[in-house]
Amino acid sequence: MAKRFFWFIPALFFIVLGLGNTSLASNRKGSLPLSHYIMALYYDDTGQWDLAIKEYEKALRLDWDNYLTHFNLALTWVRKNDIERAKDSLSQALKINPEASEPHALLAILNLAEGKSDLAAKEYELALKSAVRLNPKDVEMYKVLAGLYIRQGNIQEAKDTYRIISELTPNDPEVHFYLGVVYAELKESVSLEESFKKAISLKPDYAQALNFLGYTYVEDNRNLKEAEGLIRRALAVDPDNGAYLDSLGWLFYKKGRIKEARDTLIRAASLMPDAVIFDHLGDVYFKMKDAENARINWQESLRLNPDQEKVEEKLKGLKK
Numbered sequence: 001m002a003k004r005f006f007w008f009i010p011a012l013f014f015i016v017l018g019l020g021n022t023s024l025a026s027n028r029k030g031s032l033p034l035s036h037y038i039m040a041l042y043y044d045d046t047g048q049w050d051l052a053i054k055e056y057e058k059a060l061r062l063d064w065d066n067y068l069t070h071f072n073l074a075l076t077w078v079r080k081n082d083i084e085r086a087k088d089s090l091s092q093a094l095k096i097n098p099e100a101s102e103p104h105a106l107l108a109i110l111n112l113a114e115g116k117s118d119l120a121a122k123e124y125e126l127a128l129k130s131a132v133r134l135n136p137k138d139v140e141m142y143k144v145l146a147g148l149y150i151r152q153g154n155i156q157e158a159k160d161t162y163r164i165i166s167e168l169t170p171n172d173p174e175v176h177f178y179l180g181v182v183y184a185e186l187k188e189s190v191s192l193e194e195s196f197k198k199a200i201s202l203k204p205d206y207a208q209a210l211n212f213l214g215y216t217y218v219e220d221n222r223n224l225k226e227a228e229g230l231i232r233r234a235l236a237v238d239p240d241n242g243a244y245l246d247s248l249g250w251l252f253y254k255k256g257r258i259k260e261a262r263d264t265l266i267r268a269a270s271l272m273p274d275a276v277i278f279d280h281l282g283d284v285y286f287k288m289k290d291a292e293n294a295r296i297n298w299q300e301s302l303r304l305n306p307d308q309e310k311v312e313e314k315l316k317g318l319k320k
Helices: 031-045 049-062 067-079 083-096 102-113 117-134 139-152 155-168 173-185 189-202 207-220 224-237 242-255 258-271 275-287 291-304 309-319
Strands: none
Touching: 031 049, 031 067, 049 067, 067 083, 067 102, 083 102, 102 117, 117 139, 139 155, 139 173, 155 173, 173 189, 173 207, 189 207, 207 224, 207 242, 224 242, 242 258, 242 275, 258 275, 275 291, 275 309, 291 309
16 A cells, blocks of 8 residues: 555654742742752753752752752753763753653653664653653644654554544544554554544545555455545545545556556656556556556566565466
């Protein structure tokens, strides 16, 4: 199946570098650490980071267990480009406040900057989980968490998260669409169909949902008349979408309308060079007994995505 949607994970949802200038948490040790903290904020704001660090450290000597001071010190170390000391300060902040989300978010940014994508993803997940615990009705946070699970391949967790979102916002068509996509990954066909239909009922011109459900029917070789209607509705919204044209071309192939399939898939490939589209074109040419063009398109499919055993088998069979 050609890519019909994109999982979007936005930049880290915390603008962590702007979180430092907040009021100091309730201070149990008197006014002296507070005065050092205020001076540190002033030096931070004016770009005098060495002086800011000295003031944060003075505040911490008097009140070591203040989470916010450790966190702001970490931000200043980041501004100084001293990543290891920033991580040490964040680690201490998390010891004091294990439920905090901001340190995990900043750690995710730092690890990502160092090319440590696995560690970044883990910290990002922890940040999101903490944020959700602090605000269990924050729908947008749940959406980002669900998207992260998709990126990680944790499909069951993604399903569970989208189901929570669907309970919080039952009339959000996007949530039902992505829940349908997750059901597709899990091969839960009944739930898949229900979710896409729900998304379409809430938003009749939801092109992605229309196309995805139509293509699912085509792949299953059922409800082909309904599938054509769904795909054409998607194309009415976005007539130059290569993925939707691929769905229509593949539908023509399944219906035995081979020349229409060829012409539609050629146009789809010109708009969206995709491994699946070229695979489909190869099948069409093979059906037309045009072995040379079948070979060319299957080879192009493998060039775009080498990890396709079925396409490799087709090429081997063609040689035999």
